[in-house]
Amino acid sequence: MALERTLAILKPDCVRKQLIGEVLRRMEAAGFRICALHMQHLSRARAEGFYAVHRDRPFFGSLVEFMISGPCVPLVLEKENAVEDFRTVIGATDPAEAAPGTIRAAHADNKGENIVHGSDSPANARTEIAYFFGDLSAD
Ligand code: GDP
Numbered sequence: 001m002a003l004e005r006t007l008a009i010l011k012p013d014c015v016r017k018q019l020i021g022e023v024l025r026r027m028e029a030a031g032f033r034i035c036a037l038h039m040q041h042l043s044r045a046r047a048e049g050f051y052a053v054h055r056d057r058p059f060f061g062s063l064v065e066f067m068i069s070g071p072c073v074p075l076v077l078e079k080e081n082a083v084e085d086f087r088t089v090i091g092a093t094d095p096a097e098a099a100p101g102t103i104r105a106a107h108a109d110n111k112g113e114n115i116v117h118g119s120d121s122p123a124n125a126r127t128e129i130a131y132f133f134g135d136l137s138a139d
Helices: 011-014 022-031 046-051 058-069 080-091 104-106 120-139
Strands: 002-008 033-039 075-081 116-118
Touching: 002 022, 002 033, 002 120, 011 022, 011 058, 011 080, 022 104, 033 120, 046 058, 046 116, 058 116, 075 080, 075 120, 080 104, 080 116, 080 120
Parallel strands: none
Antiparallel strands: 002 075, 002 116, 033 075
16 A cells, blocks of 8 residues: 555644643554644634635634634654545544544544544545645655
8 A cells, every 4th residue: 555644733722731742642652654744723713614614604704713723733643644644643623432442532622622643535635735835745
């Protein structure tokens, strides 16, 4: 199987709780190579652009407020089957429904503040990597 890349974001709650190291450790222990990483404080426009697919959902406003509430850490991860495997590692959106041992089950407070983002398809991974890291999606 070919190597694949996915986009992860350590969300502002992950940074506030001082879990950056813990979540990066989990990523590496699960076999992902960290290709790029850039802590940044998103502007409202950047957060709205990233989550544009959700702009008509009732939680869009609170999602954007949360994502701009402090710095976050977008990163690019690589391994075989990276997109699907990373979704398994992070667990369901709602930590109450996330499988035991997943990052969200271990560390997320609720469905909105859920520690980490992971691309949900290879096509979205390419778009999302390009959104934060430009050409890295094409390597
Ligand atoms: P994901 O792919 O598991 O991250 O979930 P989605 O793509 O469905 O939603 C994107 C993000 O929006 C989630 O990770 C949450 O941070 C947020 N979100 C989703 N559903 C809700 C909700 O019902 N309430 C709130 N406050 N935030 C939500």
